[in-house]
Amino acid sequence: MDALKKTVEHQTSNGKARDSTGNVRFPVTCLTVDVRPTKSSQNQFEAENIETPIPESSSNISPSSSNNSHSSLDTSSSQQGGRKRSLKEANDIDDNNLSTTPASTESSKASNGYVRGLLLDKDEGDREYVGTEVLIVRGGGGMGITADGRRDHTKDHSRKDSTAVAFLNNMKHNVPINVILGNKNKAAPSAIPHRYCVLDYFKVTDIWCEKVNGFVVIFYRLEKLFLDKKSWWAPVGSSETPTTRDFEAKALRQQCVTCTTSSPQVYDKGWMCLNSDCSTFWTSNGNSATVDLTYNPAFLHERSPSENLAPPYLLKPDSGNLCLNNVAAGITVSKGATRGVVCGNCDRCIPRKYWNAWKCATPDCGYVLHAPRDVLSASQVRTNLANTFDGPALSMDKCDESIQIDVEQHGLYRLHRYHLAPGNTVTHIFSCETLNSAIGGPNELFMALPQADLGLQRFEMSQSMSPGQLVAHFSSNSGLPYKYVVAVDSKAFADVPPELLNVLKRGSWAAKLAVPGKQQELAPFNEILTVGYLESDKMGYHDDGEATVGPTVVSLSLGGDSEMKFRMKAKFYYGMPKRGDGGKSPYNPNLPIIPGCAKPEDRRRLNALAATNCTPAELAKEAKKAFADCKATPPALLNLKLAHGDIVVQHGGQVQKHYEHCAVPSDKLRFALTARHIKPEGVASEDLWKGELPAGFDDAANAYDGDMALYEQYLARLH
Numbered sequence: 116m117d118a119l120k121k122t123v124e125h126q127t128s129n130g131k132a133r134d135s136t137g138n139v140r141f142p143v144t145c146l147t148v149d150v151r152p153t154k155s156s157q158n159q160f161e162a163e164n165i166e167t168p169i170p171e172s173s174s175n176i177s178p179s180s181s182n183n184s185h186s187s188l189d190t191s192s193s194q195q196g197g198r199k200r201s202l203k204e205a206n207d208i209d210d211n212n213l214s215t216t217p218a219s220t221e222s223s224k225a226s227n228g229y230v231r232g233l234l235l236d237k238d239e240g241d242r243e244y245v246g247t248e249v250l251i252v253r254g255g256g257g258m259g260i261t262a263d264g265r266r267d268h269t270k271d272h273s274r275k276d277s278t279a280v281a282f283l284n285n286m287k288h289n290v291p292i293n294v295i296l297g298n299k300n301k302a303a304p305s306a307i308p309h310r311y312c313v314l315d316y317f318k319v320t321d322i323w324c325e326k327v328n329g330f331v332v333i334f335y336r337l338e339k340l341f342l343d344k345k346s347w348w349a350p351v352g353s354s355e356t357p358t359t360r361d362f363e364a365k366a367l368r369q370q371c372v373t374c375t376t377s378s379p380q381v382y383d384k385g386w387m388c389l390n391s392d393c394s395t396f397w398t399s400n401g402n403s404a405t406v407d408l409t410y411n412p413a414f415l416h417e418r419s420p421s422e423n424l425a426p427p428y429l430l431k432p433d434s435g436n437l438c439l440n441n442v443a444a445g446i447t448v449s450k451g452a453t454r455g456v457v458c459g460n461c462d463r464c465i466p467r468k469y470w471n472a473w474k475c476a477t478p479d480c481g482y483v484l485h486a487p488r489d490v491l492s493a494s495q496v497r498t499n500l501a502n503t504f505d506g507p508a509l510s511m512d513k514c515d516e517s518i519q520i521d522v523e524q525h526g527l528y529r530l531h532r533y534h535l536a537p538g539n540t541v542t543h544i545f546s547c548e549t550l551n552s553a554i555g556g557p558n559e560l561f562m563a564l565p566q567a568d569l570g571l572q573r574f575e576m577s578q579s580m581s582p583g584q585l586v587a588h589f590s591s592n593s594g595l596p597y598k599y600v601v602a603v604d605s606k607a608f609a610d611v612p613p614e615l616l617n618v619l620k621r622g623s624w625a626a627k628l629a630v631p632g633k634q635q636e637l638a639p640f641n642e643i644l645t646v647g648y649l650e651s652d653k654m655g656y657h658d659d660g661e662a663t664v665g666p667t668v669v670s671l672s673l674g675g676d677s678e679m680k681f682r683m684k685a686k687f688y689y690g691m692p693k694r695g696d697g698g699k700s701p702y703n704p705n706l707p708i709i710p711g712c713a714k715p716e717d718r719r720r721l722n723a724l725a726a727t728n729c730t731p732a733e734l735a736k737e738a739k740k741a742f743a744d745c746k747a748t749p750p751a752l753l754n755l756k757l758a759h760g761d762i763v764v765q766h767g768g769q770v771q772k773h774y775e776h777c778a779v780p781s782d783k784l785r786f787a788l789t790a791r792h793i794k795p796e797g798v799a800s801e802d803l804w805k806g807e808l809p810a811g812f813d814d815a816a817n818a819y820d821g822d823m824a825l826y827e828q829y830l831a832r833l834h
C-alpha cells in the first residue's frame with residue numbers, strides 16, 4: 116500500500132533572508148524536498164533548503180480542469196536544533212561539516228545533484244509564473260540588498276551553480292520534481308487551502324538566462340508530468356483537461372547567429388538570445404530588453420507527451436494506512452519515519468510530533484496513525500561497535516591542549532575529567548559491554564524506554580520564524596518542571612517507570628565520582644529530561660545554565676553513538692560577541708581571557724590599549740586587524756565520543772557561562788537522560804510533589820555502586 120510521508124525542514128538562510136526590520140522574511144527560500152521511497156513504497160520526504168527566492172508572477176494563463184484533491188504540508192515541521200538556542204545558534208553546528216545552514220550549493224550536493232522537490236512560496240521580483248500545468252521559476256542565490264535598499268539580484272547566476280547543475284540533471288536525465296506551493300505565493304492561480312500543498316510531479320523542459328536588475332539570472336520552465344487529469348489548483352469553473360493535445364505546437368526556437376546557441380522565444384515581444392555568454396544576450400535589435408515583458412503564449416501553451424516512466428511513488432496516498440509493521444525493524448526510527456504523513460481523512464500533512472503517533476491537527480478530523488513500537492536492542496542501532504569490550508573502554512575523545520585531564524578507573528568504568536576552569540569540569544565516564552549488559556544496565560534501559568509511556572514529543576520552538584515549528588528531537592520531563600525554551604509538562608516521579616529512577620541513581624553515583632570531595636555541593640537531582648533522537652536528529656549548541664538549575668548536570672547516553680562538543684561562546688573566545696560584524700559588537704576588554712581562547716596575546720595587547728585613552732574606533736580597528744584571519748564560529752575545544760552507557764557530568768557555573776555544548780548523534784536511535792537539580796524556590800507550590808522520590812530511594816543499600824562486583828569478576832578472569 117502506498118502512502119506519503121513528507122516534511123519540510125524550515126531553516127533560516129544563515130541570516131541572509133532577513134529584511135530591513137531584522138525579521139526573517141520566511142519563506143523567501145525555496146526548499147528542495149528530497150523524496151526517497153523505501154522498500155515498502157512508503158514515500159518519504161527529507162527536506163533541504165536550497166535557498167531559491169522566487170519572483171512574483173507577471174502573467175497568468177487561464178487554467179483548465181477540476182479535481183479538488185490536494186495534499187498539504189504542515190508548517191509545523193521539525194527544526195534541526197536544540198533546546199534554548201536562538202535560531203542562529205540552532206543552525207550553527209559549525210565544524211566537521213555539520214552545518215545545518217546549507218547554502219544552495221550544499222543543498223544540491225545533499226540531493227546528489229538532482230532537485231527532488233521544489234517549494235514555491237512567498238515570492239519577490241518579477242516573472243514568476245504559476246499556471247495549472249506550467250511553471251516558470253527563477254533559480255536561487257545571488258540576492259542582496261541594492262544601493263537603494265531593495266532586496267534584489269546583486270550577483271550573476273552561473274550555470275555551474277549547484278542549483279543550475281541539479282536542474283540540468285533533472286532535465287537531461289528525465290527525473291521529475293515534486294512541486295509544493297505555499298499559500299503565500301501570489302502567483303497561484305487559485306486559493307491554496309493549506310499552508311503548503313503538494314501540486315504534482317513536474318519535468319524541467321527549458322533552462323535559460325535572463326537579466327534581472329542588471330544581473331544574469333537563470334530561469335526554469337517546468338511542465339506537469341501527467342496531463343490526463345485536471346490540476347486540483349486550477350480555478351473553479353475553468354475548462355476541463357483537453358482529451359487531445361497538439362504536442363507539435365511549439366514556440367519559436369532559434370539559433371543565435373553570434374553564438375549559435377538555440378533559445379526559445381520566452382516573451383511575446385520577440386526572440387532574444389538567452390545565452391548569457393553571448394555578446395547579444397538579452398538584447399532585441401541591439402537594445403537591452405525592457406522590463407515590462409509578458410510571456411509568449413506559445414511558450415506557455417507548449418506541452419510534451421506524458422512520459423512512459425511512472426513516478427517512483429504516489430504523491431497523494433490512496434490509503435491512509437501505512438504498513439509499517441511489515442517493514443524492517445528500525446523503520447520507525449529512520450530518517451524517513453521522522454517526517455510527516457498525509458492524513459488519511461483530510462489530506463493534511465501531519466508532522467511526527469509524537470513519539471508514538473502521527474495525529475492530524477485539523478479540527479474534528481481525529482485521524483491518528485500509530486507508529487509501531489519496534490523493540491530494538493542497542494547493538495541493532497549502533498553502527499560503530501568500538502566500545503564493546505568486556506573491560507574498560509578506550510577513549511576516542513579529543514580536546515584542546517589548554518584542557519587538563521584526569522584519567523581514572525572506577526571498577527570497569529574509565530573516567531576522564533576535563534578541567535575547563537578550576538572547579539569547572541566536564542567528566543566523561545565510559546561504559547563497556549560488561550557494564551551495559553548487567554541486570555538493570557544500559558542494554559535493558561535502552562530496550563525498555565521506547566516501550567515506557569514517557570510522553571515523548573517534539574515541542575514547538577518558541578523563537579521560530581515559522582510559528583508551530585518543532586524542534587528536531589523528542590523530549591519529556593519527569594520530576595520537578597524544568598523550564599527552558601519549550602514548555603514541557605512534567606510527570607511526577609511517583610508516576611514514572613522504574614527505569615527513570617534507576618537512571619537517577621546512576622546519575623547520583625556518577626556525579627559523586629566526577630566531583631570528588633565536593634559532596635556537600637551536590638544538591639540532589641530532582642528532575643530528568645529524556646531526549647529521544649531519531650535518525651539525523653541533533654541538538655544544537657546551547658548551555659544548561661538556566662538560573663533555576665543547580666551547577667551539576669549529568670546525562671546518561673543510551674543507544675546510538677553521539678558526539679558531544681563543547682566550545683567557548685564567541686564572546687569569550689574572541690572577546691567580542693561576534694567577529695567581523697562591522698564593529699556592531701565591539702571588542703570588550705573586560706571579558707576574561709580564558710585558556711583556549713583565540714589569540715590571548717593579541718587580547719592582552721588590546722586590553723592594554725584599551726587601558727590607555729584610545730578611542731573606541733581605534734580599539735575596534737585594532738581588534739578587527741587582530742582577528743581578521745579567524746573563523747567566524749569558535750571551534751569545539753572538547754569533543755566527547757559518547758557510546759551506549761556512557762555518562763557525562765558537567766559541573767560548575769562557568770561550564771555553562773563560558774561554554775556551550777551540542778549533541779550530534781550518528782546512529783538511528785539514541786536517548787540522553789539528563790538529571791538536574793531544579794531549585795524548588797522557582798517551582799510553583801502545587802508542582803513540588805512531582806520531584807518527591809519514593810520512600811527508600813535514598814537508602815545507601817539501594818544506591819548504584821558502579822557494578823563493582825563485575826569488576827572483581829573481570830579481574831578474576833584476567834589473572
Ligand SMILES: O=C(O)CCC(=O)C(=O)O
Pocket residue numbers: 198644646654659670672677679776777778786787789
Ligand atoms: O544528548 C545529549 O547527550 C545532551 C543533551 C543535552 O545537552 C541537554 O539535554 O541539555
Ligand SMILES: [Fe+2]
Pocket residue numbers: 657658659776
Ligand atoms: Fe545540554
